[in-house]
């Protein structure tokens with residue numbers, strides 16, 4: 001699966017790289033000729049074995065990246081955040097995809113109950129401070145789950161727009177080397193990959209959900225493709241904040 005129709009060049013073996021000393025620009029140039037599979041193989045198998053983690057929401061698009069990962073090493077650690085507000089369909093889709101792809105190290109991570117009791121005792125924080133809610137239910141548990149890893153693969157894409165429009169394939173994010181192997185994929189690439197690989201769809205896609213997050217903050221988008229318009233609809237919020245410095249640190 002790759003957005004490029006032309007035959008890619010043979011991959012160049014990466015030198016040993018130790019984040020955070022890695023030169024991001026040099027690494028980006030080195031990886032630029034590689035197609036998506038080659039990039040992932042270089043990162044997971046050749047350059048950073050045992051140091052790489054993948055995050056996924058088991059949402060509308062997640063099957064693509066997870067299928068690519070499974071094709072390279074199904075034992076690659078995959079972290080999934082169960083905020084406590086996920087659709088039941090997302091949890092069943094997780095189980096179905098894990099079986100379908102043969103992933104063997106999917107780690108479901110939940111918020112700390114003590115944090116929830118202290119910060120969101122009535123469970124309605126999302127209504128009046130969604131940034132703090134995302135931090136409590138996503139960023140903080142994720143930070144714990146990512147301890148011990150220093151290379152983080154995400155499934156974000158430029159076509160999502162907003163902050164993602166200029167997404168590089170390789171970036172520094174705090175202490176992490178962040179790899180965005182699907183950054184340059186388009187909606188047509190996604191549709192082709194789903195069809196070619198026969199991947200199951202998230203059950204809510206057929207009900208108009210083009211991006212799936214927590215149920216209080218997700219609506220059908222009313223459009224097609226992979227629009228994120230149904231996420232935090234009616235507000236300025238477009239990201240949960242786990243990517244970039246916004247989501248870092250303790251609750252204050």
Ligand code: SF4
Nearest residue numbers: 126130133134214217
């Ligand atoms: S998406 Fe909504 S419910 Fe989920 S963690 Fe963020 S604010 Fe809370």
